[in-house]
Amino acid sequence: MSLPPTVRFLERLLNVWKWVVLQLKQWTRQCERAHLGRLLGMVLNAFRRLSELRVSGYEATRSAKGIDAPSQPANSLVVLPTELLTLVLAELELRDLRRARCSCRSLYTASKSRAIWLRLFWQLSDSYVLPIIPPRPLETYGAAELESMVLQWTRVDHGWSSCSIRQQPPPQRILDHDWPNTPFALIEGGRWLLTTDKCGSVLVHDLDSPSLATGTHVLIRPEDKRDHVYISKLSVCIDRSSPTLEFNLALSHDYGGGVFNFFVLMLSSFVGRLSTSSRVSIWRVRLVDTTGHRPKLSSKLLNSFYTRVSKVVFDASLLYSLYARIVSPWAVELFNWEDSKSMVHVKSHIHPVPDMASVRLLPGRRVLTGRGSSIHIYAIPECTYHSATLPFDPSENTDAQTPLQVIPIGGPLVIGGISPSYSSYSGTIYICLATAQHIFALITDAEDNETAVIKLIDYSMRFDGTVYALSLHRTLIRQDYMPDSVITLNLLRDEQFDVNEHYWHDNVHRFSITTLDEWSGRVVDHLKDGRIVVIDFLR
Template sequence: MLQSNSILRLSENDTHSNILALYLSLSDQTSSHNPLDCHISTQFEATNDKIRVELTTLPAELLTEVLKLLTWKDILYLRMTCKYLSEVTRTRAIWAHLIDEYITSKPYPPLLERPIDMYTSGELEHQLLVWTSADLGWVTDDGHAARERSILAETPEFVHLIKGGRWLLVTTDIGAVTYYDLDADNITGVLLIPAQVHKPHPSYKIKMIVEIDTKSPVLSFKIGFFIIGVPIPQDSNPHPTGSKAMFQVWDVTLVLDDSRNGIGLSATELAVFDRPSAIRGILEFSFLGPAIAFIALIPRHGLYTFVLEWTQVVEDASKYYWRILNHASSSSLIQLLPEKRILVASSDYVKLFDYSLVKETLCTAQQSPHSPTLDPIWKPYIGHLFSGYMSMCFSTSDATRINFVSNRHIHSMVIRNASLPDEVPSLFHLVNAPGNGFFISESFLGFARSVAVDFDQDVWLVRYNFPDDESPGLLKYVRKHLKHTFLAMCRCPAVDEDSGRVVVSDYSESRELVIADFALIFTP
């Protein structure tokens, strides 16, 4: 078992002995074969057993190509053999190659916040070791986080950790968004988006969805704002909160300094438009690319699902085109998927629709749903498997994956991007809970990992894999205690799977946010 005194913080100035200690600690946690475990040597054998070449006699360029064939653990081990190899193992090309290998090996890969050519060798090495040690920290049963800190923020309505684990977004009940650099020595908040509501209102709730632009070379993401509330009487003030608009879309990008280092975030408003008077309270919404979908009430007609393209809505438009889908229920959940599809989940069925088949209509003050009922592409019965909570959609090269939870199980639904007619999705059972009430609604459901916080202030780290990529010998879940205590039930943790960072807050008026690092290596 890895002891707490073997948890290291790496920098380019770390000693060789610390790096070797790190390697020995991490190698105890893995079962993969390491060709250098049995004997450290500065020699390798060619295919002809009679030919033996001293590594130290090879030109640096050729030796670099040889070292690219090794794992990161081998590289750290070789670093301890002599000064010459120590220098060569710090070659940037080696760590750039290892970073690329790691990223391409993941179906839902981590992201670098800048182009790889902007990173130094030391930065690439550190980044790779953060990722790999997060993989190990997630299954290390040592009972505690590698590091635990806390900060004070404005009382949060919504907390989101941007992919990569560095940038934390905290949104208040009036729509003000502040970001925090969790890798900074002194963590302070910087206002990203000003307040969007003049004052809070008990009937309304600010909800926010963040969509990462995985194609952008520099960290970029969009924020979709919705003011969601219960239906209000037709003759009452449509803006009891003094809100600027019901729907907003913002573009956020990483700010680089002259040295091409990320130093902050910048937000630009892309779209602002109000909900039409034809509809009342919005119960659920989804945001993907140019599309927005939501469930809302049409008075005297009931609840329906609406889909519109926000890129076609001009600023402050009171009329725009949308698509009205089938009747919905108050318990329905929706997720937009690639290729103009939408998933609608209820207590018994999950339905997939091609919303492009519905004709766009102009929303008006006296809207009524004239669209014919749209037949779903498929409608598998899931019954007791669904308990009203599912993850975001995770898009890979050939499919979309959505995880959902029941009281005792996590399941995953895999929907192929190019599904054939009547082809139902694949359904996988991923993991059982260790006890009753473990997978509560306020749990984080990620692509390959889950996080829940119980009433004992313990964090449960869950790892799940598909049947064909199972990792024998690794724990399915571990329990780690937090030093900080909370007055009330914790809200859904904000999690970055790649860096192993988790941010926890509760539902009280407390301003304290707890930042727990479960990666064995983290940024100092």
């Protein structure tokens, strides 16, 4: 009596399984001779015990159809309990796991375990020098969310390093805007983009929506409709302890902006005290899950106070209760925004060496400034009360602050050569720095106030006149002499990196601050006409 095709297929599959067990047994014996197979032998013994299980349902089906039972019991991996299948699948790589889950329903069900995807996440994080920091605590992620996060990261990895993009440029979208060269902030995760308009409002754009026009709404409106001031800087501090997306947003409301700032900077070199009224506002922004509709962001004002500033804000940083910004003539203002009031603010300042490029707040009441070929770290002085009605010129303080630490980086920082601050759940801060020859990682802890700098990569190529966009694990280099192409790098372990060239938009503004998000693979840039371009590397 001929066997049904399904039974013949199962018998062949059983023979293949027995052959695999036999090969593993022989390989283990060879490893044991080299004193490397003890652990593998334990795994093989477990496989051997699993292969000795009898498939009772399969035997009953064959008997009911009058088919003679085979001389050897039919064994199969898929009849194991889900707990044992999970232990087996947890030892697979991501590619093998995706292939195994397509073979049958039992393996697919077992592959949905949270333990499997949590292990794959840590395996993915260990392939980089710096750890992967998810937007919120890992305890709040379910199995499906962990799976989506791991698969999205690997797709971005492929899109960031795929050589085929040179022939197929990444998708690009244009965001029309009525305020040219508006400052923007790409929130970690890559979905939400914050921009400003000429009336002093903050707009939020859902980049995951089918249309940028329908996914845009006003997040923050001016406190006074008559107070149409220019928002020069947006600074974000992510709250990683929250189970949903929440962050503080600092806005620096200043008069003028754009080309006007350039003339003010020139004039400030001749006029000793040039200041005007300015305002700083701090907002709490959280993700609102509207049932039946797409989620959106909502905002709540935490504090707002007036101060005096010299119309030019070069860089800003927000960390917990402190807000720092670089103003001309070359000083770092540090505000305790929680204790500041409307017309009286609590502030200190440092007046380090000129030509500071960037500022980043560090835990332990410290501040980092970048200048030339070194990084300076200063202790934050005690804050005092200042009236917003009195002129304040930070250059009047002639006392030279001595830095706590000066870190040489072997060359000047390039444009955009400092990443945002990434804070882990333990309070450790990670910042990436880029020169024309090296990319470094600065690691500092809140408990012991120690700062370490490690070299991520050392490349021999020199990109003169370029703009960088940095994150902890990816780098984008825009070359001015080749405006239609960029170079992308994945920062891997052991100073390994992938260099790939991609087509780019040839109308990108030369002095635009390029911003990237490593989770979504999105890059945001300014065009020459003032509009915003969004490039997606997610494949």
